[in-house]
Amino acid sequence: MNSEGGRGRLRGSHQMENTMDILKQLRVIYIEDNDHTRCSVEKFLKRRFGKVFLAENAEKGLSLFQRYHPDIAIVDILLPGMGGLELIKKAREAGETCKFLITSSVSDVTTILEAVDLDIENYIVKPIDPYAFEEKLWRIGESIIKERKRMSAAQSFTLENKSEVEEELRKGFIKLLKEKTGRGPRDAVALLDSHEVEISAYGVLGAMEKTLLRDAKNIGHVEEGRRLLYHIMEQEMAGLVKAATGAFVELRSVKPDAKRDRETVKLFVAADCP
Structure with a gap:
């Protein structure tokens, strides 16, 4: 993952503060088998999210879902053994309602279409561009917070x-x-x-x-x-x-x-x- 220097080009300082406030309220699971990528992205995520949990394969990832029930899950498609899309299917079947963001080193149309069928929020191709990555995460986080506000207001009825x-x-x-x-x-x-x-x-x-x-x-x-x-x-x-x-x-x-x-x-x- 490239350096984060100059990230201000993404949005103004006030907007950046709002972004951080939104993401700090959320829990995220990151599942990636490449040690270097996982370590790099872990640092990126921990500076932004309230809670970050890591796994190097789908089996460990599923155990994290059962324990922490995240708001967002970032999943690599090409995991060893059980693939990322199969993991997401199992998580959905178990009742997980989190937002999924998938990552992959390939941009395959068939895979993307299958991901859409699984109600996956977004897709990002490796190597991960930190600006695009943060923008996608912020959009997902914003939608989660808005839904929470809506549900809270709905209780008034x-x-x-x-x-x-x-x-x-x-x-x-x-x-x-x-x-x-x-x-x-x-x-x-x-x-x-x-x-x-x-x-x-x-x-x-x-x-x-x-x-x-x-x-x-x-x-x-x-x-x-x-x-x-x-x-x-x-x-x-x-x-x-x-x-x-x-x-x-x-x-x-x-x-x-x-x-x-x-x-x-x-x-x-x-x-x-x-």
Whole structure:
């Protein structure tokens, strides 16, 4: 592995600090049979990750999985005995959900495609470029931290008073829509689950929209206008959910049905909280 000098070209100093903060929260397993490569990469990893565990073959690697359950596993494909891809299959079968990054001295299309089938996060060819390696690890680490935040926020929806919160959201949504359009929906229903809020509204169209719908050619225009309305209202809707549940959400989808005068809005728990 080449020298790490000049790594600042990868990103600015502030971003580098964020990178280190992210990776220091994670555990990584590195499985590589070449002693020189393993030693070199070990130093690189220990400067970045909170916990680093090493193995020189697949059998020892599997025992590390059973003991430490890492967040990230870096696995060489061409291991002696059991190969890297077979190791990953066994780890997946055992229930490991970590992110895998595979390394190899060959860039083989068939191998890469097989790796994709195993839900492997990324692939890097030896000799390892430290800048590309760090960038890939940072991206993987960032995705893990975001998922943890999202799952933590999702716990806010596990509420004993779920029906009361749904009613609070229903009333708040009707009030908000009335403020924005001059008339509220005839009725609305709010539903919570562990990952999202779904709000369905009925009797939402105004007089002008109903007039436009006399010509079937205008259905698409009316529905696009309804979608735009909810994108404009996204921050206010997120505020309603935050006040009721404590969770941060983002707009996932808007499905207007102009013919039936109804629409469904879905907001999902955000990975990044302001």
